[in-house]
Amino acid sequence: MYKDLQGKVAIVTGAATGLGKAIAERLAAEGVKVVVNYHSKNQGVEEMIKDIEEKGGSAAAFQADVTKQEDIKYLVEFASDTFGRLDIMVNNAGIENEVPSADLTLEDWNKVINVNLTGMFLGSREAIKYMLKHDIQGTVINMASVHDRIPWPHFVHYAASKGGVKMLTETLALEYAPKRIRINNISPGAIDTPINAEKFNDPKAKQEVIKLIPMGYIGKPEEIAACAAWLASSESSYVTGITLYADGGMTKYPGFQAGKG
Numbered sequence: 251m252y253k254d255l256q257g258k259v260a261i262v263t264g265a266a267t268g269l270g271k272a273i274a275e276r277l278a279a280e281g282v283k284v285v286v287n288y289h290s291k292n293q294g295v296e297e298m299i300k301d302i303e304e305k306g307g308s309a310a311a312f313q314a315d316v317t318k319q320e321d322i323k324y325l326v327e328f329a330s331d332t333f334g335r336l337d338i339m340v341n342n343a344g345i346e347n348e349v350p351s352a353d354l355t356l357e358d359w360n361k362v363i364n365v366n367l368t369g370m371f372l373g374s375r376e377a378i379k380y381m382l383k384h385d386i387q388g389t390v391i392n393m394a395s396v397h398d399r400i401p402w403p404h405f406v407h408y409a410a411s412k413g414g415v416k417m418l419t420e421t422l423a424l425e426y427a428p429k430r431i432r433i434n435n436i437s438p439g440a441i442d443t444p445i446n447a448e449k450f451n452d453p454k455a456k457q458e459v460i461k462l463i464p465m466g467y468i469g470k471p472e473e474i475a476a477c478a479a480w481l482a483s484s485e486s487s488y489v490t491g492i493t494l495y496a497d498g499g500m501t502k503y504p505g506f507q508a509g510k511g
């Protein structure tokens with residue numbers, strides 16, 4: 251538990267499912283008042299809010315499309331109107347689809363870049379603007395991926411978007427360090443969430459992924475939420491501009507694990 255998180259206010263984007271849900275629930279358990287952003291109706295957000303409240307936490311839902319700047323402005327306004335301030339912005343929403351690069355349409359390219367990169371820019375910008383205006387030494391956490399450094403054939407738009415997020419975060423961190431606004435990335439490896447459902451429901455495909463993970467298992471959303479809680483807390487007070495790889499060692503060249511090569 252991080253005592254300094256008590257009473258802070260956070261927004262988590264794409265928080266109806268997967269990592270966003272786990273982060274929202276973990277922050278709420280830490281005493282943070284959480285705005286749960288969701289994209290589409292019927293993603294079970296009401297049950298989630300109820301569950302958080304039953305456990306003594308505070309949360310409120312807000313529908314917004316992270317690719318729309320007006321939506322993000324309203325999202326930040328909603329956090330401020332509902333809970334009085336904004337201390338923590340978690341830009342988590344993301345999408346992917348598999349297409350050989352030679353067949354990738356401009357439409358699909360733009361769709362992924364818009365959600366994964368432009369969405370994180372808009373979320374970061376609006377949060378930073380709010381923190382500057384209200385003299386808040388807050389934190390922004392952007393969800394990148396191991397594919398900000400591991401090339402990923404058939405997912406060129408995804409890999410390009412996450413590489414972009416890494417540099418977005420590093421640049422913003424440098425720019426706003428004097429204001430003590432900390433901006434960091436989390437780069438997960440393979441985690442058990444709906445984005446991977448199809449792959450992980452196929453035992454053979456799942457095994458192929460596990461072979462790429464030196465620690466030998468698919469990560470749990472709670473293990474990423476723990477990273478977010480630490481980055482949001484003052485226990486990481488001197489940390490800005492980092493990319494925190496939570497990947498069971500996936501970025502450490504698993505092909506060399508046996509010592510050959």
Ligand code: NAD
Nearest residue numbers: 264267268269289315316342343344395440441443444445
């Ligand atoms: P997920 O599909 O469960 O979550 C993504 C969420 O983003 C969904 O709730 C979806 O509704 C929301 N979303 C999509 N488009 C949106 C939009 N325009 N506006 C608002 N919300 C939108 O998958 P996840 O694994 O929880 O993914 C969360 C983040 O973690 C993504 O950025 C993803 O790229 C990243 N990530 C996941 C893994 C993994 O293995 N699960 C690994 C590395 C990075």
